[in-house]
Amino acid sequence: HLRAALETVLEPHLDNLPSNEDVYLNKHRLSQVHGCEAKFLAEEAEEFEWRVPIARGSVVHKAIELAVHWRREFEPPTLVDEALARLEAEDRGLGHWLQGVSEAERAELRSLAVDSFTKFLECWPPLQPAWRPVTESRLRAELCDGRVILDGKVDLSLGAAHGRTAGKVIVDFKTGTSLPVHREDLRFYAVIETLRIGVPPRMLSSYYLDRGHPISETVSLETLEAT
Structure with a gap:
């Protein structure tokens, strides 16, 4: 069983942590520490700064989210502007950055x-609707009593x-070059989904917008164990 196997591996390491300290893992932290631990520790000590290339992904994801549920005809700039407005209204993170960004940076981001x-x-x-599309869906699983x-x-x-039959497809949208870490990100999602509902997704796909090309992988027991 996946949960039991993970907890068996994790529990001995938790003995080294204070009883009131939890371990929080997301795809970014895992990919960074597995890529270069020294770089990960250095970046953890630095304050995160938003930049146009990083913000682009968030804006595009928000525009896609709106497009899936938009009931009228639209042009791409219309939904990008709506996405920017909604993100800017948030009183945290990207919203703060957008509120103070220069006009030139905002124009570049919009473009x-x-x-x-x-x-x-x-x-x-x-x-x-019959495909059951869900955008920007938060997944969470807890191990070792939380x-x-x-x-x-x-x-x-x-x-x-x-x-008990797998049927869900998970898609991650990417810009730029395909990297091995993108596959690992999706496999991490597959593990969370399996822990969450007891059934893994059927397929994982990184979709590269610049190339119009997906790289997909069918989820198997071996996939979950390798992750």
């Missing part, structure tokens, strides 16, 4: 976001499990 969002619309058909927390947010999921 990049419109480009990526337009590519999504060119390559993806309208998502039908002392280890696995957390993630899925860009897009389609379908659903049928009883």
Whole structure:
């Protein structure tokens, strides 16, 4: 059983932590520490700073989220502007940055976001309600009586499990070059989903907007064990 196997591995390490300290894991922290532990520790000590290339992903994801549920015809810049407005209204993180960003940076961000969002619309058909599309869905699983927390947010999921039969497809939208860590990110989501409902997703797919190309993987027991 996946949960029992993970807890067996994790519990001995928790003995070294104070009883009131929990372990929080998300895909970014895992990919960073597995890539270069020294770099991870250095970045942990630094305050995170938003920049245009980083903000683009958040804006595009918000625009896609709106597009899935938008009931009228629209042009890509319209939903990008709506996404920017909604993100800017948030009193934290990206919202704070957008409130103080220069006009030049905002224009650059809008241009990049419109480009990526337009590519999504060119390559993806309208998502039908029967496909059960869910955007920006938060996933969470707890292990070892809540002392280890696995957390993630899925860009897009389609379908659903049928009883004990896998049926969900998890999609992560990417810009730029494909990297091995992208596959590991999705496998991490597959583990959380399996712990959460007891059934793994059927398939994982990184979709590269610049290339209009998916890289997909069917989820198996070996996939979960390797993760």
